[in-house]
Amino acid sequence: MGAKVLAIANQKGGVGKTTTALTLGESLSRLSKKVLVVDLDPHANASVQLSYFPENVQHTAHDLFFDDANYSEVWNKIIKKREGLSFDFVPACIRLSELEVDLKERKHKGMILSNAIDEISEYYDYVLLDCPPHVGVLLVNAIVASSFVLIPIQTDFLALYGIRLLFDTIKMLNKVMPSPVRFRALPTMYDGRAGACRKILNLIRRKLGDRVFSTVIHIDTKFREACASGKVILDIDPRSRGSLEYMQLAREIIRNEDS
Ligand SMILES: Nc1ncnc2c1ncn2[C@@H]1O[C@H](COP(=O)(O)OP(=O)(O)OP(=O)(O)O)[C@@H](O)[C@H]1O
Ligand SMILES: [Mg+2]
Numbered sequence: 001m002g003a004k005v006l007a008i009a010n011q012k013g014g015v016g017k018t019t020t021a022l023t024l025g026e027s028l029s030r031l032s033k034k035v036l037v038v039d040l041d042p043h044a045n046a047s048v049q050l051s052y053f054p055e056n057v058q059h060t061a062h063d064l065f066f067d068d069a070n071y072s073e074v075w076n077k078i079i080k081k082r083e084g085l086s087f088d089f090v091p092a093c094i095r096l097s098e099l100e101v102d103l104k105e106r107k108h109k110g111m112i113l114s115n116a117i118d119e120i121s122e123y124y125d126y127v128l129l130d131c132p133p134h135v136g137v138l139l140v141n142a143i144v145a146s147s148f149v150l151i152p153i154q155t156d157f158l159a160l161y162g163i164r165l166l167f168d169t170i171k172m173l174n175k176v177m178p179s180p181v182r183f184r185a186l187p188t189m190y191d192g193r194a195g196a197c198r199k200i201l202n203l204i205r206r207k208l209g210d211r212v213f214s215t216v217i218h219i220d221t222k223f224r225e226a227c228a229s230g231k232v233i234l235d236i237d238p239r240s241r242g243s244l245e246y247m248q249l250a251r252e253i254i255r256n257e258d259s
Contacts, residue, residue, distance in 0.1 A: 002121030003036070004257060007146035009131040009139060011165045016152040016188035018045045019223055021130035023242070026232045027250035029086035033125040036079065038090040040142055041132040042097035051230050052080065052091035060093040064116045065103065071119040079120075088124075099137050113141035135169050143173055148182035152217075153204060155190045155197045160204075186249065188217045215249040217242065 008017045008024075018041070025037040038061055039046040044054045054060070059077040063069065080089045103109045117127060129142040143149055151166060153159050163185075170181045185208050191197045205212050220242035226233040233242045 003117070003124040003127045004147045005117060005121075005127045005129065005145050006253075007129045007131055007139075007142035007149045008152065009129075009142060009149050009166060010151050010153065010163065011133055011135060011169075012154070012159060012161075012163070013133040015154040015159060016186075016217065017041075017133070018049070018130050019227070020150065020152050020186065020188070020217075020246075021128045022046055022049065022232045023223075023234065023246040024250060024253075025087040025126075025128050026234045027246045028126050028253070030234065030247065031250055031254065033250075033254070034123065035087035036090065036120070036124045036127045037087055037130065038127065039092035039130050040096065040138050041092055041130055042094050043132070044092040044094070046089075046130045047091035047093075049227055049230060050085065050089060050091075052089070054091070054093045057091050057093065060091050060096075062093055062095045062099075065099055065112055067106070069116070071116045074116070075120050096132075096138060103137055109137060110140045110144050114145035117145050135165065139169065140173065143170070143181055144177070146181075148184060151183055151185045152188045153185050155187050155200045155204070155216075160200070183211060185212045186215070186217065187212065189219045190216050191219050213249060213252055215245055215252050217245050217249070 008021050010017060021037050025035045028035045037046065040061055047054060061078065063074045063078055064071070078090045080091065129146065131139050131142045149170070151163060153163060170183060174180045185204060187201055187204060190201060201216065218241055220240060222233050222237050222240045222242050226236045229236065233240060237243060
């Protein structure tokens with residue numbers, strides 16, 4: 001059986017996509033799963049956090065979109081493995097932002113990533129795609145390639161506007177895909193002391209029902225600390241609330257798949 005592919009997506013910026021890609025990647029690895037995290041955001045936040053600075057990295061996720069790409073050769077060049085990092089990683093670069101124009105004439109341009117992942121799927125249990133915060137050819141490629149879309153939703157009022165756009169994209173894709181896009185929402189940056197947060201969480205649960213994870217990620221300053229030191233939260237404090245919650249999310253994802 002091939003890898004489960006999770007597109008971690010939300011058009012709204014700063015909701016915890018990159019944090020989820022890296023921390024869930026680490027959590028699944030700690031549960032003995034073989035994980036690949038792919039940075040698809042031209043801003044390369046995940047890459048920079050792991051010290052793969054775009055100016056120093058020659059081969060990136062962008063290589064997969066070349067016209068004549070031989071996928072297994074390309075994966076060999078772009079997958080980074082290193083001591084101390086428990087999952088494999090593919091960095092991003094700013095040129096990913098030019099794909100919209102570069103792929104204009106390309107046929108089946110929404111299928112490129114899906115076809116590429118088919119080539120390596122057997123080597124991984126999970127492939128996590130850190131998506132950019134806007135609709136475009138990269139997001140479509142990620143959703144088409146995915147087994148399901150994980151949507152981090154910041155538990156504040158404005159966040160609800162953000163997901164409307166994403167649902168529009170999913171609806172649009174559903175019209176052309178052989179089977180409907182599956183998605184699950186992950187409440188993030190939750191502050192249980194704030195009444196507004198609690199209200200929004202209730203609203204999300206009412207609207208989306210069992211398409212919301214049971215796990216809720218609370219606000220935890222350790223995330224920023226980890227980010228600033230180029231690590232994930234589990235490396236700096238595995239007993240912190242944020243660490244325990246991402247481990248719980250990883251278990252929930254593994255369990256869902258078995259049921
Ligand atoms: N649960 C949390 N508690 C506190 N801070 C968090 C939490 N999750 C993420 N953060 C912090 O919030 C900021 C934004 O998170 P992140 O970069 O993961 O969002 P994003 O959705 O990937 O943003 P973008 O859309 O810009 O790519 C980061 O500084 C991160 O460290
Ligand atoms: Mg990000």
